[in-house]
Amino acid sequence: MNQHIHCSVSNCHYWNQGNKCQANEIVVVSDSLADKYPDNIDAPKAATIPATPANTCMATCCKTFVEQGSNKTNVDGVTKLS
Ligand code: SF4
Incomplete structure (x- = not known):
């Protein structure tokens, strides 16, 4: 969860x-x-994303981020829990 x-x-x-x-x-x-x-590659397709090692936390990011009010909230299959 x-x-x-x-x-x-x-x-x-x-x-x-x-x-x-x-x-x-x-x-x-x-x-x-x-x-x-692209934005449509996100958590539902995580198994198809290559492994990406990083040396520091600064070199990682949440790819699921989408700005509030954006018209791209439905392009990747991720949903918002109520
Ligand atoms: S709130 Fe947004 S940026 Fe933060 S972990 Fe969730 S999807 Fe990623």
Whole structure:
């Protein structure tokens, strides 16, 4: 259950009070992969994403992030828990 994912990125579509992520699933990747892969490649397709080692936490990111109010909230198959 993603109620255990804590995140402070408060302008994300999936963010909720108490720094809780309300996405039904997320995928974390390297910054370099996130740059290259389109928005529709996300957690539901995680098994098809190549492994992406990183040397520091600064080189990783949540690829599931989508800005609140964006018209891209439905392109990747991730849903928001109610
Ligand atoms: S989808 Fe990622 S960036 Fe958005 S609230 Fe969840 S963990 Fe944070």
